[in-house]
Amino acid sequence: MYEAQLIDAKDEKNLYYPFTSKIKWEVAHWAKLRGSSSTVFTDLLSIDGVIVAGESFDVYYHDIIECIKSLYGDPDFARYLTFSPEWHYADDDETVHLFHNMHIGKWWWEMQKKLDAQHPGGTIVPIIISSDKMQVTMFRNIPKELHHKPSSGSHVLLAYLPTSCLKHITNKVSHCRAIVNLYHMCLHCVLAPLIPARTEGISMCSSDGACCHCHPIFASFVSDYPEQLLTTGVKFGECPKCDVNAKDTGSNTMQFHLQKLSEVLDALAAFNDGNLVFVCACAAAGIRPIIHPFWEDLPFTNIFRAITPDVLHQLYQGLIKHLLSWLSAACGGAKIDAHLCGLLDFLYLAQYPYHSSETLHSLDKALDLFHQNKDIFIQLSIHNNFNLPKLHTVHHYHLMITLFGTTDNYNTEYTEHLHIDLAKDAYRTTNHKDNIQKLVEDYGMTHFREALACYIVHKHQGDHSVPLHDRELDHLVGDIHFPFYHLPVFHKIKWCSIDTGGLTKGHVTLDSLGSWLIHRHSDTVFVRLGEDLVTNDLKGFSVGQVQVIFSLPPKSLQLLFPPTVNIPPHLAYIKWFTPFPSAPDQNNRLYKLSRLL
Template sequence: MANGVLSHITQAKNPACLPHADDTDGDDHMYTADDFPALAPEPENIFQGDFFGTDYQGDELDWLEEGGRGRGQAGSEPTASDPEDSDSDASNYNSDDATPTAMGWEAPRQTTTAENDKVSNSEPAEREILEYNPVNRQRIETALHQGMHIQAFPDTTGAGSPVLEGNIPDSHPAGYGLYEAQIRKLCNNSHSRDYAPFLSKLEWEVARWAKLRGAGSTALADLLGINGIQQKLGLSFKNARELNKIIDSLPAERPKFKCEQIVVAGEAFDVYFRDVIECIRALYGESRFARHLVFLPERHYADADRTMRLYHDMHTGKWWWAVQKAVEANTPGATIIPIIISSDKTQVTLFSNKTAYPIYLTISNLPKDIRSKPSQRGQILLGYLPTSKLEHITNKAARRRTLANVFHACLGRILAPLCKPGVDGLPMTSGDGVTRRGHPIFAAFVGDYPEQILVTGVKSGQCPVYDVPHDELGDHCSLSHAFRDIDKVLDVLDTADESPTEFMRACADIGIKPIYEPFWRHLPYADIYLSITPNVLHQLFQGLVKHLVSWIKSAYDPVEIDARCRRLPLNHNVRLFFKGITSLSRLTGREHSDICRILLGLIINMRLPDNLHPGMLVCAVRAMLDFVYLAQYPIHSDETLASLHNALCRFHDNKDVFVTLGIRADFHFPKAHFPQHYRFLIENLGTTDNFNTEYTERLHIDFAKDAYRASNRKDEFPQMTLWLERKEKVLRHNQYIQWCEAGRPPLQIINPLHKLHTSHVKMTRYPSAKSCFI
């Protein structure tokens, strides 16, 4: 039997028909499926103290916090010799606990074997470590630029096929034609045809400036209050309130926010969120995205013999192919809509420590080039989670568990509508007017390490993917450990209604926190432990590179390092640190990326203390830099992934030099361990630029920081959501006006199979330099 692609694709308590293997030989080993039984609604529980209704005193939880170690020493905390290793402080993050709702679906159940990750009690096989070969690297990279050979998903069941084609006139392309018809209902003959409901182009440009670039409602009111300026500009609105009425009358492209209260531990929390299904419809049905949408998984190869697999977007990975087969076995003719959820708490003020907790959503039917650009609006703000710190709960253990349950309860309420459509499907109309039966399925979660342990429920200092003890995190290729078994986790979660003490002990035995109702529990075909994605920003640049730079500062004389920084010659695309790097603090990911470009040149031929040979240190640094740059490839092949693995092996084989120098005692921290999963996750979900948290950090500016500054800082979330809704309407109307000014061109659809074969050359319209000398 071939190796399985997904270790635990799950669907329901009665196992659904799932592929046990795939991706190289095409074997279709299936499990038989039963129907999904419905769950009766469960009564709402009100708790006091922590989620289990207990007000813990003294050291009643000491067994859980310190001595309660189950598999993988779940209760232990990391003991790092370097204070920078404390990546695991999740106590400042909200964790959830969901009040059970009548979703009508049993918990997912299914177990398969993860490809390339077999469980074995034997020691890892001896590795063949190859020396760095620039000629071989050049050959591998040249192969990535060759033409692709595409194997489409077999169309034997009508997967991805339309179920209904819209009858839309050419003069009224999908989306804009409907939008124009809605605009006409708001206007009369006195309005300009292209700029309605605004009287003229000037009025529209003033309104757009006021909402996208203006200084605020008060400043706009003062401007319009100047005697005679309204008449000179020919504006129909006299103040910001009248302008808001015009904007509120525009058709809404995306759903409105609503507020609900979630009760956890006897306390009510306000959650502002949108309907998740309508958000998916908005992204899927956007006219600008119609020609870019992908409806079926594909296998891409670099050669006609299909011996070298290529990976880039999610639809070229193994996860989508396996899930498509699983869904087709139950409901033929499905179109998978993979859901990517991102979350990250951010500070919206400089001094008062005010925070917001936005949740973002996007779909993998959109190419990563669109999802990664905020200007394309391929990400949508799904909601704001509560940011309460629950300081009235004095017991720290109870507070942390209540925060975790609050997070899961709120996010579970937001994502609850995905349960039934993920199995049965629902009609989804794309921007070209074609309707397919879409199955929105949770595919990936994007976040930094505190967010990862929060959503998976594992202990701080543990790997969110592998069930590996903390004191083995620094070891390379721990093949004796397996992916966390979601079936065992769900079996333990089913005992939550029993004794709270026994439930917490059972959770500690399998290495998770006592979360009553995780948000992913009822989501079909979802395995949260295989949904955690690589993170270039926080795991590599703000993780390994940050540690590597600090180790080098400890190994060498800081004065000599800074002197070498000043001696580096000027060069294009290389940032020089003329004041050195040893005194820098609070570096960003971009700055760590700039340091990577000069780091190896700084340490070449630099003497170590006690005349130790620097060969191992140079090899370790070079190997880590190789891994960092290889991990960022926008397209990977089997050979580049082998090089990625080889670079990691070379680092681990030379890392003991830092122990010899007394800089490190061990490497037992999660960010040193997680790169071992990069190869498997890239093969499964696509390359790392699909999930970089750098995109989330950029979205914070538009959806959290700017929105907060537009409020009056009192009861801010209703104002923030209203401000965002108006901004989205203005952006949508701006796209419509651009379409009108372009002559209302018909929508052009590009065959997705040929998109990758089209060559485009991007050139700067206004270059920063008129010429350069080489």
Template sequence: MDDNGTDHESRQHVEHQILERDRVTIVQYPDSQAGKPITHAEVWDVNATYGSSISDTENLYSPFSSQMDWEIAQWAKLHGLSSTAFSDFLSIGGVNEHLDLSYKNSRELNGIINKQLPGRPKFHHEQIIVAGEAFCIFYQDVLECIKALYGDLDFVDYLVFSPECHYTDDDETVRLYSDMHTETRRDNIPIIISTNKTQVTVFCNKTAYPIYLTIGNIPKEIHRKPYWHAHILLAYLPTTHLEHITNKASCRQSAANLYHACMACVLSPLKKAGLDGLAMCSGDGISCHCHPFFACFVGDYSKQVLATAVKTTECPKCDIPPDKLESSTAPFEIHDLHAILDTLATIDVGDLEFVQPVIHPFLERLPFANIFQAITPNILHQLYQGLVKHLLHWLAQGCGPIEIDVRCRRLPPNHHICLFMKGITGLSHVSGAEHAKIFCFILIHGLLDFLYLAQYLCHSSETLSLLDEALVLFHDNKQIFVNLDAYHATNHKDEFTQMTQWLECKEKIMHHAKFIRWRLHDNPSHHPRPLELSFDQTQTLTKHPSAKAVSFQSLVLDYGATYIHEALTRYIVQQNHLDKSLSCRRLEDLAANVLLPFCSDAVYHKIKWLSVDARGHGDPLVTVDSVHVKLCYCVGQIRAIFLIQERDAQSLFPLTNQPPRHLAYIEWFTPFPSTPDSRHGMYKITRIVCLGERVASIIPVSNIACSVHLIPKFGPVAPHHWMSNNVLEECDTFFINCYIDRHNFVTLR
């Protein structure tokens, strides 16, 4: 963004306020008793209780005999190794003897885990009778799951109980909604139920219907990180199609009643706990009197219809007629839950004008629960998948599928962009994540503006409207572990019994790993929760260069860094004259007299940004960005990343002004114009060329903020010689893609 874009900046004032979390004004709800302790046990009482059930208190890795014994067991259970493969490995002659393990095969290892490791919530198996047919349901005690999350040591610093009002200004006029404690006045534990039906095998068309649970006291930033394990698999619901019921209407009615009967069975303990409350102990040993209540339901439209018992095509939240859904002015009211329950209570008295398919909704006996307010916006299905399908069909009719696919194959690469080298018009079974990636470069700016703004502004002060984006990200990662991996670990006979046993074993191993980490760190003292839970990024390069000695000639020929020698000498002069203002002519004269004591250099091929959580730990599993160009005031193409050896730097620069270790050779594009293109809202830039040469310079790598993605100006027809790997060289004019993520959208729109 350039310094002259004042009009553009004023337009984006509100959006920038939303992102600048350090400017948030927090007002505590008066007289809140949430989180007030009733007893205070010894610090880390949860781990002390867990450790008391371990037989050998002297052995840090008990019940495993040694560190190797434990680490091999952890590796075998958490890294996708099948039981048969692990047993075959241990049966190799000499392996078990050399490793000195306390188990000889998978069966003995499972015995240690099941019998000697303290228990986690166990799965129960019951049958539900609907329409004379018995169906199996596997579920855990919902209260035990809540207690497991509430008492998890990893969350003790971040659990939020007291309601707060967040404002984006000091005058407290612009309200900000983010986590649940910013939207409700209830001093309780809000329960979030989510679901994402998964097909676990194609050939037999078998599906798993998992129900997940988490608590709203955990900030949503944690939900985005799968490694935090902020969600628990609560149940597997039956996935029957009720083939024995031939009448379609009766089949749908029975399926809906089966779902509600199963959910009522799973959530029934919340009735008494929600009204009377119960004592729960957090990870720091503090006991509180808590009232867990059903607050949010996250699922796609078909699951929302099922949970709310409305008809397909109707809104699951309000009474607006289906033919008025596209209207922005039609009046509507949230469905009246009490009126519906009163009507159902009289279903056997007299004749009704309609037949309600669900006789006993699962929440009819749950206190404080209103399913119509609990439904959240579905970002994945309602926005990404819903819009992309219609958009691609419309574009194919208007532009032709061949031209669309040709342009997709000619986009330059970027960390946030998925290159569909075979095009996108012929894709089938497209996932939600792929739809989101397609949206990044199918630039219909009206729809994209709506999509991004909807994710910021889709809230209401009257409802618990936690956006489900974090849970969508969670589902994309979790369903592989809980459904696909669990299913493939079975022999495909009575699979759900085996899947729940497999998951119980995994949960015990992961919980025991936390306990061992606690013991190895000598029972660390408690650290208070920070004021703001924020997730930052840290810039990193590989420990060793990608190439240790690359000549200047190779940098020119192989990397395209045509004028790197001249750029480096100018950089040296500028660093040596920071206190002076040099004219261009004077700069060139001084640079011509610089003699470089080296003719080759170490070169890096990539810069990465890793996520950093509030505890300061980088997440090695998530690379949030990898850079090719520079954002902010100038855009440039990185040709080379290199370092000057320390001995050479001391001869070129004053000892009091040594350069940064890592440098980058950048070829520049023109500055941002004062306003974006009025047709699509993107800024147009071109390469800067002076006297037939591309303008380039050397900058510290630390000056590079993040990547941007450039959309080539194709013209009426994309040139056939342009390809993804050469389009940055062949094309001179680009548009800066502001839709690759929300940060770029708010910064560049």
């Protein structure tokens, strides 16, 4: 009778019946098979969803492969995409190298040679991750001239990471290790799709129809000093890139080398040999004992070489800020002016949008000038020593420019602006409760002001005018100011049927007591390209997802639009999908689209 009852009550949609969820099935499976072995609790805690000490963490992130495909297939970037490395020279004899965009650097050439040895003809897609208590991703097939404009859409918000204080862990050492391991576990989940994508490659098509077999490779990590230490596992006060001693970071003559990745990976592999052996091995390698850092299994990735210069935090807010305070304490002087001159020369040279072998030599000379004269601050008792990690990191600028191009390829200034827009400003608009969930829900409306401003500019230009260049459009958009702070929005469209037969039965009262609220969702729509287009071909349509329907205040119309233009009473903010391909998929005969983030 019991088995018959199970058959009658079986839910065909529930794969884990008679259990109601996967986690309940796995716990029962654990209890049935493991018994009282020595690893019983380790096996229990390895089950996804089991909460330890009452703590659980949420991490919100996009699929990084879909983000890359979206940027790669954006029509605005099609003519700017780069697919292969290049050498540029300043002279006919090819003796003076030039460096600017990332594909001109040595890193791309090295990776292309390694990739061709395994997968000939593959296209490299360098991935740059920027972290400032959140994750922003971009890929360097797009030139830096576009990345400099935050409104270009060439950056994608990749993830919101948890920032829990872990107050339930009272031991200071365990607390620090838990925070580091939580950070790396979250990033491992976010970047895990890069591992098979790099090995096997993925086919990606740009909006002009050109398809390439691409291999996304984690290239560089852009962040401030605390995030650099958190990522590499290096201790505070040391360099996150090389093996220099913390007491020698102020020296200009001390020899140093980049951290050896092979030795670090060997130390991380000692995790299976026990906690004491693991901690000692990591200490000998110069890193903290991190359990499986996110970069451990990423192919072709050297995290110590991936740490890039940070002009904003290292030079402006780090060295120059302190130097000015020292000068004010010393009350000026000719010799002190010479110290300032050396570091200022380095600051301006480091920000060159184009570098050559000669300007890099000038960069090194400017740094030497500062070190030759810096002892005056010690003699005047203004500063005790110069063992500053940010002062030492400037020694790596020359190498990093030759590897990844000039510093404006990976400066935190640009992602800092996005951090303000996507995190700080967005948080201030919430009720400060469930703020992460609120930010995720509202992320689709981040570029609402820019989109509305572009619509106003196009209405001023007219439908038959010459299309504007990107720079002209950005200039006109920046001059538009909205005379309102709130807009009426509509969350639902009600369709009314026309009663052609006159058979209306009268007013119908709906029963609202038995109704229930549904989850918020956005409908997908077909948009006809052009009012005069009559064709039923799919090429005459675009697909988008309606985020919100709104209307403009009547008093603002005469201020924003010319009097000859008729503005619809209702407008919509739409997130677009890629255009329809020329042919459907060969396997399922369906058209595949992806979001234009």
